Amino acid sequence: DGGITQSPKYLFRKEGQNVTLSCEQNLNHDAMYWYRQDPGQGLRLIYYSQIVNDFQKGDIAEGYSVSREKKESFPLTVTSAQKNPTAFYLCATGGEVGNSPLHFGNGTRLTVT
Amino acid sequence: GNSVTQMEGPVTLSEEAFLTINCTYTATGYPSLFWYVQYPGEGLQLLLKATKADDKGSNKGFEATYRKETTSFHLEKGSVQVSDSAVYFCALKQNNNDMRFGAGTRLTVKP
Numbered sequence: 001d002g003g004i005t006q007s008p009k010y011l012f013r014k015e016g017q018n019v020t021l022s023c024e025q026n027l028n029h030d031a032m033y034w035y036r037q038d039p040g041q042g043l044r045l046i047y048y049s050q051i052v053n054d055f056q057k058g059d060i061a062e063g064y065s066v067s068r069e070k071k072e073s074f075p076l077t078v079t080s081a082q083k084n085p086t087a088f089y090l091c092a093t094g095g096e097v098g099n100s101p102l103h104f105g106n107g108t109r110l111t112v113t
Numbered sequence: 114g115n116s117v118t119q120m121e122g123p124v125t126l127s128e129e130a131f132l133t134i135n136c137t138y139t140a141t142g143y144p145s146l147f148w149y150v151q152y153p154g155e156g157l158q159l160l161l162k163a164t165k166a167d168d169k170g171s172n173k174g175f176e177a178t179y180r181k182e183t184t185s186f187h188l189e190k191g192s193v194q195v196s197d198s199a200v201y202f203c204a205l206k207q208n209n210n211d212m213r214f215g216a217g218t219r220l221t222v223k224p
Contacts, residue, residue: 004156041216098145099145101162101206102212104149104156104157105156106155
């Protein structure tokens with residue numbers, strides 16, 4: 001989706017290092033989300049934010065942190081406490097109205113060795 | 114809680130074959146239902162949606178009908194193309210910020 005930019009596309013880190021994934025949107029959506037995708041497991045919700053300066057834990061928040069200082073930006077930090085951080089991370093926006101869909105960025109593939 | 118179950122893949126078809134990917138859901142009330150498609154190395158793109166019972170969503174030759182009596186939202190296409198090769202996700206949305214996804218079904222279409 002051209003309105004959601006995730007960077008970088010590929011990220012490599014050593015074990016024990018924190019790493020921050022960027023997500024920027026120009027769709028003027030209030031709500032933003034971070035999902036993790038692992039092979040054969042679909043998407044699992046890490047954190048979401050319904051409005052600036054507010055965010056909520058999803059199903060698998062342990063080892064992750066987020067901030068929402070601006071409407072356009074929702075960075076995700078993968079901390080050293082995350083036991084298995086290697087995965088494909090997807091940022092999404094929208095869905096504020098009951099039947100409205102989410103819009104996704106193109107993802108960041110994080111590899112931790 | 115709400116959940117989505119879709120048929121396991123991978124699914125391999127020849128070009129012009131008929132496609133069905135099964136999806137069933139568990140939810141209280143009346144969720145909205147979605148199909149997303151993911152091409153290699155990309156995010157998810159909305160393929161189609163249906164917001165109430167008996168609605169049919171359709172796009173690019175794909176269609177799915179919201180069946181409340183069988184809690185299903187199966188994806189169908191009459192004649193697949195090589196370019197349809199991707200991973201397909203069924204999803205439901207009950208409340209504003211609660212979208213649940215199936216595990217995904219990988220489709221490969223051979224020429």
